[in-house]
Amino acid sequence: MIGRLNHVAIAVKDLAASTALYRDTLGARVSQPLPQPEHGVTVVFVELPNTKIELLEPMGEDSPIAKFLERNADGGIHHICYEVDDILAARDRLKAQGARVLGSGEPRIGAHGKPVLFLHPKDFCGTLVELEQA
Ligand code: CO
Numbered sequence: 001m002i003g004r005l006n007h008v009a010i011a012v013k014d015l016a017a018s019t020a021l022y023r024d025t026l027g028a029r030v031s032q033p034l035p036q037p038e039h040g041v042t043v044v045f046v047e048l049p050n051t052k053i054e055l056l057e058p059m060g061e062d063s064p065i066a067k068f069l070e071r072n073a074d075g076g077i078h079h080i081c082y083e084v085d086d087i088l089a090a091r092d093r094l095k096a097q098g099a100r101v102l103g104s105g106e107p108r109i110g111a112h113g114k115p116v117l118f119l120h121p122k123d124f125c126g127t128l129v130e131l132e133q134a
Pocket of ligand 1 (some may be wrong): 007054079081096111128
């Protein structure tokens with residue numbers, strides 16, 4: 001059911017320093033910072049040949065990324081995103097198998113303008129999973 005790895009999201013405390021690390025030390029192509037107030041983050045996209053890394057810096061105290069960074073002071077992998085062809089069919093199949101879909105269970109429009117859902121990390125090897133309609 002799941003397809004390509006769309007991105008790996010890494011929570012960071014200092015977006016400028018993390019962007020410089022990826023650009024200068026690792027030699028990757030990076031985007032300008034993109035504020036996404038509706039998701040409580042500022043994002044930098046790191047473009048790799050086969051996928052993307054998203055550096056997420058919290059915006060505001062209510063940001064879910066701020067809470068993550070309280071528990072992970074050095075930052076860390078926040079979630080991974082897999083593509084699916086049909087997000088509603090994927091959701092219904094997962095729910096029928098007992099997986100927990102976060103929030104209302106209805107897809108929201110994610111960082112790339114496409115519908116996304118998040119799955120409970122306890123049901124997926126301790127990893128927060130995002131599904132994005134391809
Ligand atoms: Co994501």
